[in-house]
Amino acid sequence: MNKCRLVLIATTKPWRLPSAIEELGDALFRYDESVNVYADERVPLLYVFSCKLEPMHAFKLVVREPPASIERVIPVEYLVELTANVEDSSSVKRLIDVLYSLIRDRVKDDTIGLEVKPRGFFMLGGDDKRWNNALSNSLTALVGLRILRKSDYVLKLEDTRYGIVAAIMKSKWDRMQTWRKMRLGNTSAEESKR
Structure with missing residues (x-):
């Protein structure tokens, strides 16, 4: 089983x-x-x-x-059981090091979006904006990625009770509203290509 x-x-x-x-x-x-x-x-x-x-x-x-x-x-896609504090650059670097294999295997060019949802389980010491800035800077410096506000693909990091959930997916595909619109046919040709 x-x-x-x-x-x-x-x-x-x-x-x-x-x-x-x-x-x-x-x-x-x-x-x-x-x-x-x-x-x-x-x-x-x-x-x-x-x-x-x-x-x-x-x-x-x-x-x-x-x-x-x-x-x-x-x-x-990936579950990171590592506690990190936004105020500690070495713990942010450790998080990026752990995520590097996922990023390397899935990002085809050098740009990606980033959405971070810290909830105080494993991602400590800051809000969405502080975490986003810290991780954007680290991804740029350590991995060479450019973080864009609007990108076709997004690295999603969700702080959960079980660890930090990481996934790379097309922009807005995590939102059920996007799928409901596509299902009803209320979407532009550009959105349905995504």
Whole structure:
């Protein structure tokens, strides 16, 4: 039997947690009967564990019928169990060193977007803006990437109870609103190419 692992995280509004859990479970249960969805007690964040599904496959199954009560879904491509403090440049460098293999293998050119969501679990000492600045500077200095506000691909870092979830995905593909618009056909030709 395969070991169950964290495959997705999702965000929602606090009052939508029960329906979000049900929608995620409904989307995945027929593909893995052992799927479990847990809500974090501290933040409106959902953790999806599966014994059979890979993160990107689970992500594709969810966005096929985008849940109404979910705001964002991120596949757990990489899980970093390293505590870092934004005020300690050596701990930020260690985080970049750990993420380097993911970045190197997935970034085709030298530019990428960056979205950071620190929540005080593993990413300590700052807000989104401070973390974004610290990581942008480190990625530029240590890896040679240019961080752009608007880029086709984005490195997403989500601070969770289980570690820092990292994923590289097309811009705005984590947002269920994007998938709902595409499903309804209310999107421009440029957005649907992404």
